[in-house]
Amino acid sequence: MLLCSKEMRMSDILRLPRVQSALKRMLLFGLGIFLLTRITSGTLDFYISQRFAWLTILAILGLFLVGGSYRPEAAHAHAGAEDDHHHSYYLGWAGLALIALPIILGLFVPPRPLGVAALDNREISVGSLDSVLPAAVRSAQARQTSERSILDWVLAFHEGQWPAETDTADVIGFVYHSDNADENYVAPHSGAQNNIVAPHSGAQNNIFTITRFVVGCCAADAMAVGLTVQWPDAPELVEDQWVRVVGRFTVPVGNAMPVLVAEQVNTVPEPNQPYLYP
Amino acid sequence: MSQISPLTEATLDKTENSAGAHRLGRWGIAALSILALAAILVSSVNTPQARFFVAERFQTFVTVFLGLFIEAAPFLLAGSIVSGIIAVYVNQEMLERFIPGQPLLAALAGAGLGFVFPVCECGVVPVTRRLYGKGLPLPVGIAFLLAAPVINPVVIFSTFAAFGWGPVLWGRVGFSILVAFAVGLIFHLARPEEVLNAPLLERGAELRPQTPAARSSVLRATTRVAPTERDHVHPNPRIWQALAMAGDDFLDMGRYLIAGSILAAAMQTLVPQSTLLAIGQGPIISVFVLMALGFILSVCSTVDAFIALAFSNAFTTGSLFGFLVFGPMVDVKSSLLFLGIFRRRTVFYLILLPLALVAVIAVFWNVQVGA
Numbered sequence: 001m002l003l004c005s006k007e008m009r010m011s012d013i014l015r016l017p018r019v020q021s022a023l024k025r026m027l028l029f030g031l032g033i034f035l036l037t038r039i040t041s042g043t044l045d046f047y048i049s050q051r052f053a054w055l056t057i058l059a060i061l062g063l064f065l066v067g068g069s070y071r072p073e074a075a076h077a078h079a080g081a082e083d084d085h086h087h088s089y090y091l092g093w094a095g096l097a098l099i100a101l102p103i104i105l106g107l108f109v110p111p112r113p114l115g116v117a118a119l120d121n122r123e124i125s126v127g128s129l130d131s132v133l134p135a136a137v138r139s140a141q142a143r144q145t146s147e148r149s150i151l152d153w154v155l156a157f158h159e160g161q162w163p164a165e166t167d168t169a170d171v172i173g174f175v176y177h178s179d180n181a182d183e184n185y186v187a188p189h190s191g192a193q194n195n196i197v198a199p200h201s202g203a204q205n206n207i208f209t210i211t212r213f214v215v216g217c218c219a220a221d222a223m224a225v226g227l228t229v230q231w232p233d234a235p236e237l238v239e240d241q242w243v244r245v246v247g248r249f250t251v252p253v254g255n256a257m258p259v260l261v262a263e264q265v266n267t268v269p270e271p272n273q274p275y276l277y278p
Numbered sequence: 279m280s281q282i283s284p285l286t287e288a289t290l291d292k293t294e295n296s297a298g299a300h301r302l303g304r305w306g307i308a309a310l311s312i313l314a315l316a317a318i319l320v321s322s323v324n325t326p327q328a329r330f331f332v333a334e335r336f337q338t339f340v341t342v343f344l345g346l347f348i349e350a351a352p353f354l355l356a357g358s359i360v361s362g363i364i365a366v367y368v369n370q371e372m373l374e375r376f377i378p379g380q381p382l383l384a385a386l387a388g389a390g391l392g393f394v395f396p397v398c399e400c401g402v403v404p405v406t407r408r409l410y411g412k413g414l415p416l417p418v419g420i421a422f423l424l425a426a427p428v429i430n431p432v433v434i435f436s437t438f439a440a441f442g443w444g445p446v447l448w449g450r451v452g453f454s455i456l457v458a459f460a461v462g463l464i465f466h467l468a469r470p471e472e473v474l475n476a477p478l479l480e481r482g483a484e485l486r487p488q489t490p491a492a493r494s495s496v497l498r499a500t501t502r503v504a505p506t507e508r509d510h511v512h513p514n515p516r517i518w519q520a521l522a523m524a525g526d527d528f529l530d531m532g533r534y535l536i537a538g539s540i541l542a543a544a545m546q547t548l549v550p551q552s553t554l555l556a557i558g559q560g561p562i563i564s565v566f567v568l569m570a571l572g573f574i575l576s577v578c579s580t581v582d583a584f585i586a587l588a589f590s591n592a593f594t595t596g597s598l599f600g601f602l603v604f605g606p607m608v609d610v611k612s613s614l615l616f617l618g619i620f621r622r623r624t625v626f627y628l629i630l631l632p633l634a635l636v637a638v639i640a641v642f643w644n645v646q647v648g649a
Contacts (some may be wrong), residue, residue: 021600047345058483059352062359066528069521091529098533101540102347109340120550123312144609219345220546221577 028067043111048218059076113274151276163249205269215275231262306598343543357401361408362524365586384463388421396430402613404527421462427579428454437583542576561644564597578635579606596644602634
């Protein structure tokens with residue numbers, strides 16, 4: 001009974017227009033501050049494509065503006081003359097908790113970009129991409145081979161532009177030990193290394209996949225692209241570790257995709273912009 | 279034949295209103311329960327590897343969830359601000375003047391209303407709700423709700439940027455209008471109290487006097503006399519009122535956006551995309567696969583053309599229509615947003631009808647025109 005009456009009191013307090021107004025203002029400012037922290041910490045790119053960052057800036061301004069509109073005089077004006085227009089929504093406990101969820105998760109879960117765990121239920125496009133994004137293809141053709149990203153190489157392969165033996169690749173991505181990596185590693189043929197036998201398991205046969213996520217809009221549409229890399233110490237590389245790989249591609253035989261034979265593999269810190277953008 | 283405002287005939291009681299509030303509350307409780315369950319799952323996993331696996335999955339979930347929310351929030355806010363402005367500056371008289379009374383024309387006008395209010399599938403919901411509050415006829419609102427996410431300059435431009443002038447662009451625009459028009463027309467046969475949810479009907483009943491004479495007096499009061507009176511209270515109170523209403527709408531709709539984003543992120547974290555993509559080659563199955571993917575991904579309609587491009591070589595053209603026409607009309611996120619306007623049964627129809635119509639069009643395209 002005591003608990004019940006206490007709950008009633010709490011619920012009554014929550015229903016007070018002044019309390020509702022203060023809570024709504026707090027939530028709107030809170031969401032604005034949450035978005036602002038993502039921008040100032042440089043972690044906004046973990047969630048959305050950088051080309052939409054300006055929308056987030058507008059949203060922050062909008063949230064502050066709208067939050068600031070919950071003022072006593074405005075509320076008075078509502079009550080006096082706007083009965084036909086406005087019927088304020090009551091925000092209950094559940095609604096409060098839901099709206100506060102992005103703020104809570106933003107506070108308690110450290111911001112991190114998508115990694116290997118996200119690959120478990122996503123397709124990884126190794127050496128082929130079922131997408132032809134004209135702008136990206138054009139940029140891939142224009143770039144020097146040593147400046148191409150994993151996406152540029154993958155798009156070039158998709159276009160049928162095979163690498164020359166003299167082409168040097170210099171790419172950054174995270175390590176992924178895929179059981180499917182060997183499927184893309186079918187009898188490559190190069191001047192230096194003929195007749196390499198296809199291994200059966202990436203992690204145990206000096207093969208790993210250097211991977212990046214490609215984001216068009218936000219993390220929800222992230223698509224993984226990767227290149228199969230041959231490196232003697234591949235099994236020792238830790239999954240999710242960011243590495244820089246410098247090497248040359250083997251010339252493919254038949255439909256097999258080129259394999260990047262690494263000359264150098266160095267661990268590097270996670271880049272500020274972990275995703276690639278088409 | 280003139281359209282009857284969905285709200286003028288509305289009658290409701292307190293029980294319905296409280297049931298609506300309870301329904302809203304249940305969504306929040308359900309979402310919190312899922313989170314609590316996830317927390318328990320994380321804490322109950324014993325081996326370090328399993329704990330790592332679950333923690334990593336949770337991290338992926340959080341990143342995708344916040345990605346969806348951060349991407350959609352500006353659009354929802356823009357829609358809410360448009361909604362607030364409509365609330366203050368647009369009245370029923372204006373709508374009656376510009377919206378045709380004839381059902382066929384009204385549904386068609388609804389399908390083209392996106393050019394007047396260019397909003398995506400997040401922003402369209404608060405705008406529609408506000409327009410219903412202003413007496414927008416039922417079929418116009420339904421057609422607007424379904425068509426506006428595609429039939430607006432921003433989305434048409436992004437589709438052009440992705441696919442150029444061609445069947446995908448024209449098909450997307452044409453089929454979206456067709457489906458929205460057809461569903462709008464179907465809802466012309468329904469009564470508002472069968473379709474709209476209790477809180478919205480209640481607001482309509484409060485706002486609108488029953489006799490035309492009384493209604494005219496209120497309209498006069500709000501359009502001419504009231505602004506002058508309000509100006510004495512504050513130098514420019516109308517814009518502050520519009521913004522305060524925008525804040526209310528944003529927070530109200532935001533609950534559904536967040537619940538939808540939780541669902542979409544959970545599905546993305548748990549359901550392998552390869553399962554869907556592996557079966558996406560046939561002329562019929564590919565359509566349903568991409569429709570399912572569009573429903574689950576819940577990507578904003580302003581950018582979904584670029585996502586569809588990712589499937590353009592592997593999937594049939596008809597299935598791309600499934601993704602580009604059905605996805606913006608209905609997805610996990612927007613279905614929950616619909617609950618802010620409609621009864622649950624109506625939301626079910628609003629999913630089922632576009633699904634059936636788009637599926638028929640897309641399969642017909644694959645079989646008759648060619649994949």
